[in-house]
Amino acid sequence: MRTTLQPGLTNRLTKYLRTTQQLIEEGRDAVSSKELGDYTGINPVQVRRDLNAIGFSGTRGVGYQAYDLVEAVRDILGLRQTYNIALVGAGNLGSAIAASTILPKRGFVIHDVFDADTDKIGRTVGNVVVKHIDELAKSVAEAEEIIGIIATPASAAQHVADLMTEANIRVILNYTDVLLHVPSHVDVHRIDPTAQLMHTLYYLTQAEGQEAS
Ligand SMILES: NC(=O)c1ccc[n+]([C@@H]2O[C@H](COP(=O)([O-])OP(=O)(O)OC[C@H]3O[C@@H](n4cnc5c(N)ncnc54)[C@H](O)[C@@H]3O)[C@@H](O)[C@H]2O)c1
Numbered sequence: 503m504r505t506t507l508q509p510g511l512t513n514r515l516t517k518y519l520r521t522t523q524q525l526i527e528e529g530r531d532a533v534s535s536k537e538l539g540d541y542t543g544i545n546p547v548q549v550r551r552d553l554n555a556i557g558f559s560g561t562r563g564v565g566y567q568a569y570d571l572v573e574a575v576r577d578i579l580g581l582r583q584t585y586n587i588a589l590v591g592a593g594n595l596g597s598a599i600a601a602s603t604i605l606p607k608r609g610f611v612i613h614d615v616f617d618a619d620t621d622k623i624g625r626t627v628g629n630v631v632v633k634h635i636d637e638l639a640k641s642v643a644e645a646e647e648i649i650g651i652i653a654t655p656a657s658a659a660q661h662v663a664d665l666m667t668e669a670n671i672r673v674i675l676n677y678t679d680v681l682l683h684v685p686s687h688v689d690v691h692r693i694d695p696t697a698q699l700m701h702t703l704y705y706l707t708q709a710e711g712q713e714a715s
Pocket residue numbers: 590591592593594595596616617618619622635652653654655656658661662677678679693694695
């Protein structure tokens with residue numbers, strides 16, 4: 503049975519994974535705890551503690567073997583090598599996501615793109631031919647998709663989330679500003695750049711306040 507990890511550790515391991523994958527893409531074979539710490543903002547002592555906790559060790563003076571680290575973290579997080587994704591909305595944003603070259607490098611494949619506009623059905627976005635939204639349930643089952651992305655206007659988002667839930671999608675990335683209602687077994691992540699900005703601005707204001715006092 504898979505060990506249950508603390509959410510904090512899972513979160514940090516995900517950051518080490520992303521950073522190490524990026525360093526591998528830049529041609530690196532090894533990575534140190536200091537580098538992982540610098541890129542993720544996590545103390546290197548904590549990095550070493552976390553990697554020790556999952557039974558992964560490095561070599562003094564060399565660091566951690568990057569490929570082995572990626573495999574070890576993927577394994578402990580229970581990540582598959584690739585995930586097929588269902589994307590709904592072949593507009594500006596959806597087309598940009600479908601054309602992304604970064605996602606497939608990280609094992610996320612935009613396998614199906616759906617839209618309701620008959621003018622868009624049959625067009626190609628990225629490498630994918632746009633299908634009608636009515637085909638979602640069948641395609642999701644065939645490609646074993648558990649991740650869905652919503653890039654429609656806000657007015658369509660809840661309907662699309664309902665279709666995804668009925669099709670057994672388990673994780674939804676919601677790019678609209680709608681608060682979606684889904685059953686508890688479905689995980690919704692709202693991609694909201696303003697939340698990130700507000701978080702950053704809070705710390706900026708705090709720092710400015712401290713400088714002024
Ligand atoms: N979070 C972010 O960073 C971010 C950034 C840009 C846009 N957005 C949001 O993403 C969404 C898409 O933006 P856009 O600029 O690509 O819009 P867009 O109008 O270019 O594209 C929306 C697409 O959704 C399709 N659509 C509408 N109803 C549908 C339905 N019921 N089923 C399937 N497809 C349907 C449309 O035909 C269209 O192709 C908007 O809600 C926008 O506010 C979020």
